[in-house]
Amino acid sequence: GDSVTQMEGPVTLSEEACLTINCTYTATGYPSLFWYVQYPGEGLQLLLKATKADDKGSNKGFEATYRKETTSFHLEKGSVQVSDSAVYFCALSDRNSGGSNYKLTFGKGTLLTVNP
Amino acid sequence: SQTIHQWPATLVQPVGSPLSLECTVEGTSNPNLYWYRQAAGRGLQLLFYSVGIGQISSEVPQNLSASRPQDRQFILSSKKLLLSDSGFYLCAWMRIPSTDTQYFGPGTRLTVL
Numbered sequence: 001g002d003s004v005t006q007m008e009g010p011v012t013l014s015e016e017a018c019l020t021i022n023c024t025y026t027a028t029g030y031p032s033l034f035w036y037v038q039y040p041g042e043g044l045q046l047l048l049k050a051t052k053a054d055d056k057g058s059n060k061g062f063e064a065t066y067r068k069e070t071t072s073f074h075l076e077k078g079s080v081q082v083s084d085s086a087v088y089f090c091a092l093s094d095r096n097s098g099g100s101n102y103k104l105t106f107g108k109g110t111l112l113t114v115n116p
Numbered sequence: 117s118q119t120i121h122q123w124p125a126t127l128v129q130p131v132g133s134p135l136s137l138e139c140t141v142e143g144t145s146n147p148n149l150y151w152y153r154q155a156a157g158r159g160l161q162l163l164f165y166s167v168g169i170g171q172i173s174s175e176v177p178q179n180l181s182a183s184r185p186q187d188r189q190f191i192l193s194s195k196k197l198l199l200s201d202s203g204f205y206l207c208a209w210m211r212i213p214s215t216d217t218q219y220f221g222p223g224t225r226l227t228v229l
Contacts, residue, residue: 032216043122043206043220044160051216089159093216102148102216108159 002027006090006107013080013114021075021110023064023090031092033057033066033073034104038087047075047088080114087111118143122207122221129228135180135194137224139207142188148210149190150218151182155203166190167212202228 007022025031032051036044048057053068062077073090090107119142129135141147151163162175164182172182179198183191190207204225208218 034217036220041225043223044208046217046219049217093218102210102218103162103165104150104218106160 002031002092002094002105004090004092004105004107006088006110008108008110009087010111010113013112015082015114015116016079017114019075019077019080019084019112021088021090021112023073023075023107025071025073025090025092025105027071027092027094027105029094031094033064034091034093035062035064035073035075036089036091036106038089038109040086044089080112082114082116085112085114118209118211118219120207120209120219120221122205122224124224125222126225127227129197129226131199131228132196135192135197135201135226137192137205137207137226139190139192139221140188141209144188144209144211146187146212148212149184150208150210151190151192152206152208153203154206154223160206164192197228199228202226 003026005024034049035047037047038044048059050057050066053066056065064073064075087109089109091104093102093104121140149166152160154160166172166184169184179194181193204223206223207221210218
């Protein structure tokens with residue numbers, strides 16, 4: 001079945017440091033890939049997505065490139081801020097998962113803390 | 117624009133009591149709807165999904181049930197809560213025809229004592 005593996009946290013960085021959160025996936029079909037962010041006490045917000053190989057999703061200074069050859073979708077940001085402190089989830093949606101359901105498969109999440 | 121609401125925001129219930137959590141979506145028709153649970157320190161577990169009124173699929177056999185009495189309303193229920201039902205419950209919707217992107221509500225924090 002489908003699966004998503006993302007780097008174990010927690011990750012602690014100083015403000016303006018570079019961020020990379022690794023994410024790799026296994027899927028039988030042609031998945032779309034997502035990064036969601038969860039701020040403390042809140043629901044998940046879509047951060048960015050990519051729907052096919054070599055697509056780059058970007059938002060709020062974050063980027064991730066869909067790499068089919070390495071089955072990866074690593075999240076990067078060149079300069080993090082304190083306000084980026086949150087839990088980040090990598091996920092995939094497999095169009096071939098059956099019918100019109102489009103179930104999401106999530107990684108376990110990575111807690112990022114950015115210190116001033 | 118579309119919005120998704122969940123209530124209550126927080127809930128503290130004794131073991132053995134019933135549960136009803138509600139989720140509603142505005143600004144769209146015939147969405148797919150999803151219930152997830154996030155236990156402390158863990159990822160998200162898909163509990164139920166629905167592709168239409170009265171159509172419920174269960175992902176994990178457990179103490180919970182779901183219903184969809186109206187197009188944009190999704191309810192999570194239990195007859196008797198267990199301690200293990202504590203967690204953060206998230207509702208999500210997806211536009212159909214699908215864009216394959218799910219959008220999440222603000223969540224309900226349930227504590228069972």
